[in-house]
Amino acid sequence: MTALTTTARVFRTTAIKLALIYLAALTLASGAVLVYLSQSTATVLRDQIVETVDAEISGLADRYQVAGIRGLVATVDARSRRPGASLYLVTDFAANQLVGNIEELDDRVLAGGSGELQRVVYTPIGGGVQREALVRVFQLTGGFRLLVGRDLQEQQYFRSLLAEAMRFWLFVLAALGLITWVFVSRRVLKRIDAMTATSRRIMSGDLAERLPVEGSGDEFDRLAIGLNTMLTRIESLMQGLKEVSDNIAHDLKTPLTRMRNRLEEALRQDAAGSGGKGDARVVLEQAIEDCDGLIRTFDALLRIARVEAGSSGASFAEFDAGALVQEVAELYAPVVEDAGGVLESVAEEALVLSANRELIVQALINLVENALKYARQDEADAVRVELRALREGHDIVLAVSDDGPGIADADKERVQQRFVRLEESRSAPGSGLGLSLVAAVARLHGGRLELADGSPGLVARLRLPANRGAGEVAGRA
Template sequence: MSRFSFLRTTTFRLAAFHMGLFILSVVVVLAVVYWFTAGFINRHTEETVLREVQELSNAMNDRGRIGLLRLISERAGDHRTDMIYAVASPTGEIIAGNLANWPLPNTAAGWIEFDIKNRGEPGRKRSAVAIILPVHDLGWLLVGHDMTDRYLLRGQILLGMIWAVSLALVIGVIGAVYMSRRVAERVEKINRTIDRITAGSFADRLEVTGSGDEIDRLVTKLNRMLDEIARLMLGMRQVTDNVAHDLRTPLSRLRARLELAQLEPDLPDAQAATLEQAIGEIDRLLGVFNAILTIAAAETGRARADFEPVDLSALVAEVAELYEPLAEEKGLTLELANADPVSVSGSRQLLAQLASNLVENAVKYASPGGHVQVAAGHDLASGRPLLSVADDGPGIPADQRDKVLERFVRLEAHRGTPGHGLGLSLVAAVARLHDADLLLDDHRPGMEQPGLRVSLRFPG
């Protein structure tokens, strides 16, 4: 087969078409990756700068102008930092910081990009991003970040993507030519054999390669791909669970050491308060890890081995009794409305955690002087075992109810309240483990404070 006839074959055209789709997909994927990477670098830089601004603002509020200048001088004096600090007079004269010159002739508040010269390295220019803010009685405050390394990283990523696309193009062309020639040669062999048979060589037969059915091979490869995807997903989940599990022990040890430190005689009040805050933060982290591990146990189904008949009414009564002092402390009425005894098959520990989370949330978000209702019984419509917890707080908008069941999701209105966004995630995981229907709806529809009713209907 001649070169030009080979290029006109259907196999080559089909291979070239798929090669073009492959190269296009590679370009699109790499472009998306680059876009997300560049966006992440910019967002991370802005967040870092804004955190520094907040700390400097706190220093200004707590210690005044002298404290602000001292803090800026300390941080600017660290030669290892990539942060840029400068305080300038209204005329642009540098008062403190690590900038040799003010970057703008006409100063205005907002974000800027500019080239800088370090006082320690006057001959070297570097790229920077900064925010300029007015400061009372001082002039202007500039806080920024040296972007040289980050822009270099972004450039290296772009260069790597260009090489990846080029390599993919070369490999694609080679693969297209190889595959098309292979198919064309096989078809040509069949054609020659048919020609010989037509010419009278009836003893000739079409060559059997023994490769097997193409569809069978495709199905086998797809099954292997799905097995690999399942393995990777399981591996990702195990990584999260293992991190939570492995960090609990060192955190518990750290907490014990801090408690021992609290017992030291003549401990200053400031240090005692700091130790107390640190213990509180450790307890919060341990609570997060315990919740993650509990969710993992529920989602993987390992807890099914512990299933046993559970008196749901008695369990709910115990949880209500546990949270009654907290409700009274907040001026709430906690009502236990058990209609009749009811039992379900499940994990008593997880069901107790589920009920505790629901009652704790209800007490947390109920209106001052309000009412919390806890009930366990049978659903009137279906007769299935039912557990419900209701409050008269602000409730959850209907379009947000599915979202709050995800991990680490909290509504904007509740950002200021304690919590880590895992309570309802745990409830949803335990409900799925027990094949229970989870329903979130308004406790008092039409009211300004509709409240929230969380209901779980267990299998009958």
């Protein structure tokens, strides 16, 4: 990459554009302030000069009225010898200098004598360079003229200081602009390029890549942290999609193959003339049963996907979780009794839960059916299932426990994944999606599914945050 290309990229960045705008605005504002100060100061100094000259003229006029020309000359001579910026000059009717501290002055200045304030160039006593001054000239009786003024060297010096300050400030602004250039081109662009390179690697398929975080807590770090969180979520979803695809290809292949073999066998029997309509009906009924199982599996997968994406379509509302547990217990108590077991329920009062009621009911039903299905080791076993609703800290826990064989600690996390079925439960009907749906519902509500030992049996706890708004929990899904 050439230096010209780098320079062009720098000027296209928002940071350098803002920096240049701020620099230009600051320069204009500073220039305006300095010009205003210069003009205001010049006005103040001019007013002070006018006041000083007028005061001295008034004093000298009084002196002239009292002591005449001789007294005026003596007073002007005394004041002319004092160090300072005041100027004095007294001339006779022939423009000859009688007294004063001005060595050379344009004759046209003295010819006026109107008393108007005027800017003149003069040479001080002792020679030297010419200077500028503001003076007033008055004509006295007898042809005498009196000049009183003020040297402008101090004012010009002050202006030169302001001009030097302006030049210094412009130099500082230029240095700030250069520092901004270096900062943007080396630091900001370096981080942007690093993010761009990482983004390209991610787009090429490497979802494990993450944007660099320096730990400074600046806007780039906050942006990188937010995008990394999003990438982690996307990677998790993609990994889940891959696992689902693999599991579908593996677990659904068997029922599809079985269905095909049955239909093929029915066709062979029909072709050989050895089968009857009764045999074909049995085969078709078995095929329909397999189709229903596949449909249920795909419906469960679709519902899990919608729940995990936060788009299940149902709204959130507040309801009493204890009353909900009692309703599910009343609904499933006859089912458990028909299977030779017993279903009990215990619920605390005033357990207000803000959640999706339909999904919570579905999760509890799945847990009860799992307990009823897998807790019995043989047909003669009587199953005891218990439903509980209680508060633990800031959470509401909906628990389903049984007295069956339970699940080994090594398998408690694994059984919450899609299509996972333990070896001892493969003979029972099912697709291995029940606990996956419960776990997805828990995550949607900002909670989690916990599997613990019941000594004996298994305790499945649906732990949900109490009284949490729908928007907040949905945002965490």
